Amino acid sequence: MASVFKPKNLLAAAGVVALALSTAACGGGGDDSASGGSSAKNFSFLAINENTTIASTLTTLSQKECATQNTAQPLDIKKQAQASLDQQLQLLAGQGALPQLFTAANAPSLTSQLADNGTVLDAAAVSTGVQPAASSVIKALYDGKQLVLPTELNIEGIWYNKKLLADNGITTPPATWDDLVAAFAKLQAAGVQPISAAGKGGDGWGVTRWVGNYILRQQGPDALKKVADGQAKLTDPQYVAGADAIAALGKAGYFGKSPTSIDYATALNTFLTGKAAFIYMGSWALSDFNDESKNKIGADNVGFLKFPTVAGGAGTADQTPANVGTAIAISKKAYENDTNTQAWVKCIVDNYGTVALRDSSQITGFKTDAAVEVPALTKQIQDEIAGVQTSVLWFEAYFSAKATTVSQGNGGLLGGGQLTGEKFMQTVTSNLS
């Protein structure tokens, strides 16, 4: 025993312990995908809890179309709350531990930053199967680069419950903002919640989308780009007017009892169980609309309305909010040196569109097999997407991660009528830099 306690041994042992501790603290997550050169053990994908379609489609692919690739590199799905996705991506990127495939950041600026840094693959070379419409949306978002794969190609608008409207004497779907607000008032008076909207924490985009679209309809399709370019400010009176219009809806209680308490799933469920007449939503929700176990009002009963025009506004209803919603990005480091990963990605690009459309009624930006039969509502939206002439982006599209978080975090308060349009715009603007 005596020899063990020699100072030299002790110091050496202490050194080893310290080294072990420091490497454990500072080292990466130990993700196998981080190791360059050799092929990774698994094909890892970082999903978000709020979107189940991508995970289930990838799982289906791994069992059928991409079974060979899955044998070489088994699919491994990890999940993350959408609200903390950006933060997780930054941490993983900082440690060089991003998985091969991950949900693109909520703030497009972060994905661009990761690409500048050489962490995200410019997917143009692997996007042979991507439709031109999807490519143009992606490039508008990422300064002309194709940084993500379009696992969704969405248009957004106001969906309504046909029966609830008819029951309350609203026979034609409202085509202008004034008609829409009149319909809200009528429904509210009849004891029906006019709009279902999420506003809890990061789900506040359910309200801020209304603000963005109102501004675009009133000021024209380049109104938000002007703010990004510094030609206008959100605190300018015409922009504040947009936020005030939505705050007025909130004050009147049209967004329901307490938007700050409602998360995304609850908001969608409120609409799908017939407890609210309208919901602002993207076409990614088609999978839920076509799911009988979730949609209790019936898919035939769901109507789609383009965001209406505002009296005297410069924007038109044809300028459709379109985006690639929850898209996926590829880790450059993991992709470039790993042939198994490359094979997987190729298989996804070739087959994802067909499987997602067939199994989840999800319209994607990938090419699809023409033989897939889709429900009527999906067909209607497919036609709408095909007919889009001008697309516009959402309220926070050009914002930094901080301004995005602040805007969405305050959306619920705006929808609850607890925040004035001016205060909301001031709060967002002070975080825009």
Add this chain to the structure above:
Amino acid sequence: MPAAPAAGIRTKGRIQRMHSVLGDRKSVAILLGPALLVYSLVMLLPMLWSLGYTFFTGSVISGFTWAGTANFSKLLDDPALPGALWFTVKYAVVITVGQVLVGYLLSLLYVFFLRRAGSIVRTLVFFPVILPTVAVALLFQKFFEFAPQTGPVNAAIEAFGGTGIDWFSTPGNAFFVVALMDIWRSMGFYAVLLYAGLLDIPDEVMEAASIDGASTWRLIRSIIVPLSLPVLVSSLVFSINGTLKAFDSIYALTGGGPGSATTPLTLYMYQTSFAYGDYGYGSTIALTLTALCLLVTVFIFRGTRRDTGLG
């Protein structure tokens, strides 16, 4: 009786050996070295590192660029900082007073009224201390829920003819729920701590005072409070220590909302560094918090020194 002297000699020898070991610089270095090394690596180094970040801007993704004192001037202009600072101070004061006061009242209850059934009550009151914070936060969220379901609290208000309150949508109400939860969660701990202090008060003094005709109130004011002052001060120090750094309970209960109304410095620092990717400014906020803690520590130490001086 040969054993006793032998044992004495052995002890004496051991003490001598210990003196010689502790007198030797080399052995002191060997004994302290590993701990000091680990401490330096996992505590001091990151702290200095963080201090260094205050002069930079950027993140691990975009890389760091020298910013000089830009972060500090940003600190002065930041419209969100006064709110976060004020919330931190308000939270620390309210929770500290609440925790210690309720804990003290509970400990008095244990000592004077619950001598027999005390252990059961003590266990029940202590229980929330060991519950995971997130679980307690979820419990309170459901308890004070307004929509889509009506929680028990609002149901009770409505049953008595009132209208339900949207607890988490206004700053004042949200703060009330946060304060209530944190006091409930930790009062058991302070009750036990102060109970131990109260047990140290000699029964004879109490008995003598009772025989002299002192009322319960008089007993508390003239004997119990002065004699338990040291442990009371320790509790306050403990409490302010924890409440200035509060993070998990607020993050889990309100997420800093509504808006940023319940965002303390800790949460603001975390969001700035990790969600907004600005490590430099995040570290500057951390430094502000450190300065605040230092200020409070100096204040407390001066206060307690005066206490012991008087005692």
